Amino acid sequence: MQEFVNTYFPNLVEKLPDFYESILQTFEMVIRSGIISLILGTLFGIILVVTKKGGILQNSVVFQIVDKVINVFRAIPFIILLTLVMPISRSIMGTAIGVDGAIVPLIFGTVPFFSRQIESALSEVSPGLIEAAESMGNSKIEIILNVYFRESIPQIARAISITIISLIGLTAMAGAVGAGGLGDFAIRYGHDRNETDITLATVVILVVLVSIVQLLGNLIAKKNTH
Amino acid sequence: MITLKDINKKFESEGRTVEAVKNVNLQIKDGEVFGIIGYSGAGKSTLVRCINLLERPTSGEVFLDDVELTALKASELRKERKKIGMIFQQFNLFASRTIYQNVAYPLKHSGLSKAEKKKKVEELLELVGIADKAGNYPSQLSGGQKQRVAIARALANDPKILLCDEATSALDPQTTHAILKLLKELNKKLGITVVLITHEMDVIKEICDRVAVMEDGKVVEEGDVFTVFASSQQKITRKFVDTTSNLSKIHQLLEEHAEITNIKPGECIVKFKYLVRSASEPLVSTISRQFQIDVNIIFGNVELIGSEPIGGLVSILSGKPEDIENALNYLRDKNVGVEVILDARVR
Numbered sequence: 421m422q423e424f425v426n427t428y429f430p431n432l433v434e435k436l437p438d439f440y441e442s443i444l445q446t447f448e449m450v451i452r453s454g455i456i457s458l459i460l461g462t463l464f465g466i467i468l469v470v471t472k473k474g475g476i477l478q479n480s481v482v483f484q485i486v487d488k489v490i491n492v493f494r495a496i497p498f499i500i501l502l503t504l505v506m507p508i509s510r511s512i513m514g515t516a517i518g519v520d521g522a523i524v525p526l527i528f529g530t531v532p533f534f535s536r537q538i539e540s541a542l543s544e545v546s547p548g549l550i551e552a553a554e555s556m557g558n559s560k561i562e563i564i565l566n567v568y569f570r571e572s573i574p575q576i577a578r579a580i581s582i583t584i585i586s587l588i589g590l591t592a593m594a595g596a597v598g599a600g601g602l603g604d605f606a607i608r609y610g611h612d613r614n615e616t617d618i619t620l621a622t623v624v625i626l627v628v629l630v631s632i633v634q635l636l637g638n639l640i641a642k643k644n645t646h
Numbered sequence: 647m648i649t650l651k652d653i654n655k656k657f658e659s660e661g662r663t664v665e666a667v668k669n670v671n672l673q674i675k676d677g678e679v680f681g682i683i684g685y686s687g688a689g690k691s692t693l694v695r696c697i698n699l700l701e702r703p704t705s706g707e708v709f710l711d712d713v714e715l716t717a718l719k720a721s722e723l724r725k726e727r728k729k730i731g732m733i734f735q736q737f738n739l740f741a742s743r744t745i746y747q748n749v750a751y752p753l754k755h756s757g758l759s760k761a762e763k764k765k766k767v768e769e770l771l772e773l774v775g776i777a778d779k780a781g782n783y784p785s786q787l788s789g790g791q792k793q794r795v796a797i798a799r800a801l802a803n804d805p806k807i808l809l810c811d812e813a814t815s816a817l818d819p820q821t822t823h824a825i826l827k828l829l830k831e832l833n834k835k836l837g838i839t840v841v842l843i844t845h846e847m848d849v850i851k852e853i854c855d856r857v858a859v860m861e862d863g864k865v866v867e868e869g870d871v872f873t874v875f876a877s878s879q880q881k882i883t884r885k886f887v888d889t890t891s892n893l894s895k896i897h898q899l900l901e902e903h904a905e906i907t908n909i910k911p912g913e914c915i916v917k918f919k920y921l922v923r924s925a926s927e928p929l930v931s932t933i934s935r936q937f938q939i940d941v942n943i944i945f946g947n948v949e950l951i952g953s954e955p956i957g958g959l960v961s962i963l964s965g966k967p968e969d970i971e972n973a974l975n976y977l978r979d980k981n982v983g984v985e986v987i988l989d990a991r992v993r
């Protein structure tokens with residue numbers, strides 16, 4: 421193994437500590453921005469579902485606003501978003517560079533996507549179930565938790581895994597503006613210095629990461645489908 | 647008792663107004679099985695959903711005993727809703743929960759202890775005859791079994807009323823019969839009031855005490871089932887009644903010039919219908935004896951509503967014209983509906 425790495429990844433071996441550091445940074449970015457994005461996205465997703473026409477808290481003003489804002493942010497390419505939200509990033513995180521600087525743009529890039537995912541996951545719950553719950557005297561919050569969420573666990577699990585995968589992709593892109601992480605690592609060495617083995621190693625790690633997330637998502641979805 | 651007062655429900659959709667329910671007044675008494683029949687789009691579901699306010703009437707009042715549901719705050723309404731169970735055509739079971747969990751679901755905030763809940767759920771599953779499926783998921787059950795679970799779930803909070811929106815429309819005739827039987831049993835055993843929507847007169851005939859006929863948002867006819875069957879006032883009601891008997895088949899036979907409708911001069915084809923509870927009298931033999939006419943029964947349809955026979959006969963009468971006329975008058979006096987369908991009497 422050691423020999424294999426030495427032969428085929430000569431540049432990587434020299435920068436192993438840096439490599440590990442990058443992996444950790446990627447993890448850090450995914451976890452920090454991921455948690456916040458999942459929370460916000462879930463919130464907006466549920467708002468979309470309950471306020472839309474025929475929803476249990478129908479409210480077209482709220483729906484239209486959230487719907488349009490999400491559309492706007494989804495339309496902005498992430499690479500532009502990165503620079504666009506720099507001022508916000510500075511005022512919240514105190515910096516617009518490094519891992520800390522990447523969190524805010526990552527959230528802006530992920531929340532709209534995840535909101536839509538949650539919206540479509542929850543929309544699959546049959547109106548009949550909502551009606552049955554209402555007829556049993558359930559409150560709105562009970563319906564949201566016990567029916568909407570509970571009944572769409574498989575879809576939500578898939579939505580989360582797809583979102584995390586897309587988030588991993590975004591962190592790599594964030595690397596381009598000096599956010600650190602695997603993307604940054606690959607650009608600094610793999611691209612700028614033409615050390616192809618570095619690029620390859622980065623790709624392998626990313627593929628493994630993505631596969632694990634996908635696998636977990638599918639597993640949870642399958643376990644909860646009856 | 648459920649009291650509906652001047653219920654109107656309008657829907658606005660794409661600038662168009664649909665009046666789904668128009669000025670409906672109804673009283674549904676405790677312990678009865680009340681049927682609502684009508685064609686698709688008549689407003690049956692909307693009306694029934696107005697009872698537990700899944701649909702809020704545009705105007706009008708809904709009372710459950712002395713409580714005006716339409717005047718309650720959301721939290722009070724939720725409490726009242728627990729007294730009104732509801733089952734649906736599509737069963738609406740929670741796919742992510744086992745049968746046991748589905749039935750236990752309405753007991754979530756009931757204040758019962760875990761052991762009490764368990765006992766309650768087991769009793770309910772026993773009651774609807776599906777105790778052996780407690781650990782299964784809904785997807786593993788047949789339609790009839792799913793509806794049994796839905797019934798058990800609807801009964802969890804010991805409601806006084808059970809609303810059934812086409813509860814048997816997705817089931818085959820045999821299963822339909824079994825579910826209806828179960829509903830009747832529950833009605834008898836628990837004294838629960840059942841409100842049942844259907845578009846099949848057979849369902850009404852099988853278990854209802856009273857029926858309301860809906861057309862175009864209005865209740866056009868209402869009464870106890872026998873009366874509505876025997877002497878329907880509205881065309882639409884008669885159409886529904888006809889679907890459950892073969893008496894109307896005679897018209898089809900006539901159109902097709904079937905062999906049996908080729909009557910000889912001096913004969914006529916008559917449809918008799920029992921309008922009051924009188925089918926026990928030997929009317930056919932009486933008229934043939936008393937008026938010297940021959941009564942040839944082509945076909946008949948007599949069955950029981952509750953314990954009352956209802957239905958009629960289609961017969962070919964032959965004899966002297968005046969004898970036939972007298973016989974028909976005699977029957978009319980006995981409150982038998984008489985309709986001469988094809989007349990070849992010579993005068």
Ligand SMILES: Nc1ncnc2c1ncn2[C@@H]1O[C@H](COP(=O)(O)OP(=O)(O)OP(=O)(O)O)[C@@H](O)[C@H]1O
Pocket residue numbers: 657658659664665666684685686687688689690691692693845
């Ligand atoms: N939410 C709604 N928005 C707009 N129109 C509606 C709505 N619900 C019902 N309607 C309309 O109201 C009318 C009555 O509908 P309803 O569902 O009560 O009929 P129904 O008698 O139950 O018919 P079916 O036998 O097909 O179930 C129909 O014209 C229907 O299109």
Ligand SMILES: [Mg+2]
Pocket residue numbers: 690691692811812
């Ligand atoms: Mg309906």
